[in-house]
Amino acid sequence: MLDEDAQIMRWLSPLEPNDRHQGVRTDRFDGVGDWLLETAEWREWRETQGGAEGAVLFCSGNPGVGKTYLRQVTRFMERGEYH
Amino acid sequence: MIDALCDRAAEENIAVAGLYCDYLSQQDQTVTNIMGVILKQLVGRGGVPKDVREAFQKGKMEFGGRRPRLADLMGMLKIAIASLPRVFICLDALDECLPKHLPGLLESLRDLTQECPKTRIFLTGRPHVGEDVQRHFSKAVVLPIIPNTDDVRNYVEMRLNRDDEPDAMNKDLRGDIVRVILEKISDMYVGALGVPTLSTMDTY
DSSP states (O other): OOHHHHHHHHHHOSOOTHHHHHHHHHTOOTTTTGGGGGSHHHHHHHHOOSOSGGGEEEEEOOTTHHHHHHHHHHHHHHTTOOO | OHHHHHHHHHHTTOEEEEEEOOGGGGGGOOHHHHHHHHHHHHHTTSOOOHHHHHHHHHHHHSTTOOOOOHHHHHHHHHHHHHTSSOEEEEEEOGGGSOTTTHHHHHHHHHHHHHHOTTEEEEEEEOGGGHHHHHHHOTTOEEEEOOOOHHHHHHHHHHHHHTOSOGGGOOHHHHHHHHHHHHHHHHHHHHHHHOOOOHHHHTTO
16 A cells, blocks of 8 residues: 555544454354344345435344344345345 | 445445554554544545645645644545445444544544444444444444454363463363353443343354
């Protein structure tokens, strides 16, 4: 990356998203959270078309569950199976 | 079938940006910085866009080098999203944001979804932030996450298989460990949240 590009990235935000993402990859545990993709809530969110109101899926739970499910969803999205 | 394949090809270019909120860096997790880190991930894929570079150069000329304002970032984000087929924003552990930042954060996300309908947002957090989410997104889909019995059992089995003193283990003890942990977790969640029991969750 060019020097200025690196500066621009730092300028946009001092936060670095990848630090904890690495940790999540390391302790990945296959299969956990697969059921999420089978829920009615997931389908409802996935199938809602446009509009601000239905754009959000909120998974409520205690600490620790989020990362697992987030990773699951991200993997699903990255596989290109969204919609 | 062809439609399905075309859809799939189009979706392969999906952009995902996310942040794990963390109480250790609460002070840095301002609305501006969170929007900035989302933008950073979206533009990081295909080179810095012209408008972002110009805004940076303009900011640099000002005394002491001005940091981007929220309004600047929102404008740049909307432009970046417009050039992508679909954008998926994930924010994990919303409750770890400082409460004073949460309403502003949700407001900015709402602004994005209104102007960029292809944006989808996935949030996680403790149940109490659900009210804040629903205040900003009245039709938000809320999904209570409870560890599913199979997930917990598989995890415990995996840990038991890694036990470094396998001679001290026998089938009965192993069975007891799995059973007690599953019972405890079930009590914990049913007691704390008043949610369905783990056995009913199996239907997922």
